[in-house]
Amino acid sequence: MHVMVNPIEDRTFRSLTYMTGLEVEVFIPNVQKLIDDEQPLEERYNSDFNWKRYHNLEEIYAWLDKILIDYANVTEGLVIGQSYEGRDIRAVKISHNTGKPAIFIESTIHAREWITVATATWFINELLTSDNSQVRELAENYDWYVVPVLNVDGFVYTHTNNRLWRKTRQPNANSDCIGTDGNRNFDAHWMENGGASDEPCEDRYAGSAPFSEPETEALSEFVASIKDDLRIYLAFHSYSQFLLYPYGHSEEEIPQNKEDLEAIGDVFTSAIRNLAYGTEYTHGTTANLLYIASGSSIDWAYSELDIQLAFLIEFRDTGRYGQVLPPAYIIPNAEEILAGLIALVDKAKDLNYI
Ligand SMILES: [Zn+2]
Structure with missing residues (x-):
């Protein structure tokens, strides 16, 4: 603990x-010292977008605008909906030709998990700029949809008020406590088996009803709209170094393609372990490896949309720095996730999911 x-x-x-x-x-x-070091003063007024520090929403959206211009031939900017506070929830589509199998990346549903958006933006940049043949293959053979920051209101709040905020920012009826855990708010075994909380002051509050949050509702509608092409659903989280697959609501209910999910988990974790960093990831079902968690997006994508490959990745670390992972680890984390994803997609192809 x-x-x-x-x-x-x-x-x-x-x-x-x-x-x-x-x-x-x-x-x-001293947690505050770590938080202060995430955006060093000398870097804070440097307008360059890079992966040596963490950026706020304004900087991330300005960078998205820039890549949409610089790579206009292969990118498309999408707004999948608005947050409770009225901010745009943006997605980028990267496509080298129409009608390719699609892979969806959901990032930063939990506001404080800053490493997720840093990794998502780095990954977008790699898909657009890398000349590594494996990355080119990944970029050119699939239609990529990336939502770098889903919980935009919460993310802004982690920059302005409380670095360790997790939930959305919509007020709750009959409570002074704000916000819902977006990843307990999906319409898949919602609030079953104690996998979430019905207490609005808790960090794992499931919301007043499935999709009570405009952010999760917008995401679900968008993903449903591309589901015919969608082969892989990925949700970026931190921390624990886990690759998780359904289900979260029950330890006994086992996905019917468990063997394939395990095989994919094996190649993902060994691809990461084989890099110089030697980072250890573990794979398994959410309920078995992490804890009972109902109403998550991957369970929803898997059971309601029939997306056979739905994974939640918990990035670095295992608790040494926790949510306040120093910026020096952004690139190592991103590099190993890229290696893991190359192996994951490759195996998915081998197993005829693509
Ligand atoms: Zn999370």
């Missing part, structure tokens, strides 16, 4: 754990 302790409570916390015999290890002595 990872716990963040208010400095004022530090001594009490230590003496309590000492008295109860709990073993404690300090991962991060």
